Amino acid sequence: xxxxxxxxxxxxxxxxxxxxxxxxxxxxxxxxxxxxxxxxxxxxxxxxxxxxxxxxxxxxxxxxxxxxxxxxxxxxxxxxxxxxxxxxxxxxxxxxxxxxxxxxxxxxxxxxxxxxxxxxxxxxxxxxxxxxxxxxxxxxxxxxxxxxxxxxxxxxxxxxxxxxxxxxxxxxxxxxxxxxxxxxxxxxxxxxxxxxxxxxxxxxxxxxxxxxxxxxxxxxxxxxxxxxxxxxxxxxxxxxxxxxxxxxxxxxx
Amino acid sequence: xxxxxxxxxxxxxxxxxxxxxxxxxxxxxxxxxxxxxxxxxxxxxxxxxxxxxxxxxxxxxxxxxxxxxxxxxxxxxxxxxxxxxxxxxxxxxxxxxxxxxxxxxxxxxxxxxxxxxxxxxxxxxxxxxxxxxxxxxxxxxxxxxxxxxxxxxxxxxxxxxxxxxxxxxxxxxxxxxxxxxxxxxxxxxxxxxxxxxxxxxxxxxxxxxxxxxxxxxxxxxxxxxxxxxxxxxxxxxxxxxxxxxxxxxxxxxxxxxxxxxxxxxxxxxxxxxxxxxxxxxxxxxxxxxxxxxxxxxxxxxxxxxxxxxxxxxxxxxx
Numbered sequence: 001x002x003x004x005x006x007x008x009x010x011x012x013x014x015x016x017x018x019x020x021x022x023x024x025x026x027x028x029x030x031x032x033x034x035x036x037x038x039x040x041x042x043x044x045x046x047x048x049x050x051x052x053x054x055x056x057x058x059x060x061x062x063x064x065x066x067x068x069x070x071x072x073x074x075x076x077x078x079x080x081x082x083x084x085x086x087x088x089x090x091x092x093x094x095x096x097x098x099x100x101x102x103x104x105x106x107x108x109x110x111x112x113x114x115x116x117x118x119x120x121x122x123x124x125x126x127x128x129x130x131x132x133x134x135x136x137x138x139x140x141x142x143x144x145x146x147x148x149x150x151x152x153x154x155x156x157x158x159x160x161x162x163x164x165x166x167x168x169x170x171x172x173x174x175x176x177x178x179x180x181x182x183x184x185x186x187x188x189x190x191x192x193x194x195x196x197x198x199x200x201x202x203x204x205x206x207x208x209x210x211x212x213x214x215x216x217x218x219x220x221x222x223x224x225x226x227x228x229x230x231x232x233x234x235x236x237x238x239x240x241x242x243x244x245x246x247x248x249x250x251x252x253x
Numbered sequence: 254x255x256x257x258x259x260x261x262x263x264x265x266x267x268x269x270x271x272x273x274x275x276x277x278x279x280x281x282x283x284x285x286x287x288x289x290x291x292x293x294x295x296x297x298x299x300x301x302x303x304x305x306x307x308x309x310x311x312x313x314x315x316x317x318x319x320x321x322x323x324x325x326x327x328x329x330x331x332x333x334x335x336x337x338x339x340x341x342x343x344x345x346x347x348x349x350x351x352x353x354x355x356x357x358x359x360x361x362x363x364x365x366x367x368x369x370x371x372x373x374x375x376x377x378x379x380x381x382x383x384x385x386x387x388x389x390x391x392x393x394x395x396x397x398x399x400x401x402x403x404x405x406x407x408x409x410x411x412x413x414x415x416x417x418x419x420x421x422x423x424x425x426x427x428x429x430x431x432x433x434x435x436x437x438x439x440x441x442x443x444x445x446x447x448x449x450x451x452x453x454x455x456x457x458x459x460x461x462x463x464x465x466x467x468x469x470x471x472x473x474x475x476x477x478x479x480x481x482x483x484x485x486x487x488x489x490x491x492x493x494x495x496x497x498x499x500x501x502x503x504x505x506x507x508x509x510x511x512x513x514x515x516x517x518x519x520x521x522x523x524x525x526x527x528x529x530x531x532x533x534x535x536x537x538x539x540x541x542x543x544x545x546x547x548x549x550x551x552x553x554x555x556x557x558x559x560x561x562x563x564x565x566x567x568x569x570x571x
Contacts, residue, residue, distance in 0.1 A: 247389045
């Protein structure tokens with residue numbers, strides 16, 4: 001309750017400050033929009049369904065891209081962790097590739113896939129694949145070896161061993177990597193969507209810029225933040241809490 | 254817990270001669286020990302449940318030298334036998350269990366189970382690790398169920414087995430608990446139930462009670478003996494505690510310190526159930542301890558000479 005009260009006070013003050021600055025009219029409204037202008041924009045955007053459509057399009061893309069990243073990243077990460085040659089060669093490459101912003105793949109993606117969905121998906125995957133791979137590699141190494149041995153001892157083999165033992169045993173170690181992968185996927189998606197007529201949230205934001213509608217720009221920014229936060233708060237937080245409960249780890253406070 | 258204590262005090266009749274067929278009259282009588290009628294130490298390879306011949310294991314240390322861990326181990330374990338292996342820490346007794354379980358590969362020599370060479374892990378030999386290796390993401394029931402699930406047993410069959418073995422270790426009420434919610438002794442019993450549920454012929458136990466307090470350990474000795482009598486499994490039990498070995502074993506095998514060799518075998522013919530504090534147990538322990546102490550001293554010398562801090566060997570208690 002106390003925490004909720006503090007949050008309400010903080011955001012009220014933030015909004016108040018914003019409203020005050022806007023009201024003082026230091027900058028013209030087309031440079032510094034007002035809270036009510038943005039609120040109105042949000043209302044219009046949702047009531048003419050354009051925001052709903054943009055959200056649906058963007059979420060669909062990021063879910064597909066992220067899902068591919070998670071599956072491919074887990075396989076890659078396990079491979080790298082369990083093979084000394086791969087670890088020595090690929091390991092370093094993966095770490096250095098991570099310093100490359102995923103949007104740098106955009107020109108190549110355009111050439112390879114054309115100006116369409118697949119180019120965007122490619123950028124999203126390149127954005128999150130590495131985080132998941134590195135997290136999985138790390139998780140596989142941190143995971144106590146005894147679980148794998150106990151699994152084999154009790155008759156688990158191959159895919160069974162991966163699915164019933166190695167994957168659940170490494171989950172507490174990779175959940176933060178999965179979360180980071182999600183954040184990268186979401187950012188890569190919005191960036192890529194800003195670059196062409198894509199129907200997603202990124203394009204709606206760029207339309208705001210092209211029509212000099214700063215209210216729309218800020219409205220979409222708020223949407224992007226909110227969606228990222230909701231996924232993080234609802235999915236990953238509950239996943240972490242669930243794992244902590246099962247494993248008996250003390251919840252981080 | 255008081256009901257368990259009562260169980261311990263009034264055990265299911267365990268005959269003085271453990272090789273008597275009455276021992277196998279429990280629910281799993283198909284595991285009737287084949288050793289009935291044979292004498293100790295005179296076992297031919299055909300009827301040995303587990304046979305080790307000329308097992309050697311060497312590995313390369315970080316500094317690059319080759320270290321011999323196990324040196325020509327020869328050992329035969331009869332069906333239904335409770336064999337205890339003792340030795341100072343570092344004698345390779347845990348490694349021996351890993352080899353029998355098929356989790357590691359020996360450098361040379363052969364391990365036969367029912368006359369067939371061991372090729373990798375198999376559910377006919379289940380190892381209870383010293384650290385247990387219970388799965389924290391599963392409930393107690395799911396842990397016990399794990400082996401049968403991997404085997405592809407039907408859901409109904411799995412549930413029945415899980416229920417049976419949880420009852421056997423007195424943990425029925427904790428079916429839905431997670432591992433971290435249990436005490437050390439309870440975790441130990443979950444590991445035992447999980448191992449038994451796959452119905453292995455051979456149960457390999459690696460210092461399972463080392464980390465427990467004395468009361469819990471006594472209780473689990475009673476329970477293990479009872480379960481052994483009820484199920485007729487062959488058990489190879491590794492410990493550094495000589496009295497524990499005598500408390501439980503039909504035979505005690507003493508390994509030497511690095512490289513591990515079989516130093517001597519001691520048949521234990523004391524009537525069951527035995528009590529740790531019993532004078533006969535203490536007497537039998539005396540002889541083994543004297544020999545064990547030589548090995549412990551050797552291990553201490555080696556560890557002092559390389560400047561490693563020696564660790565206390567609890568088996569050396571008077």
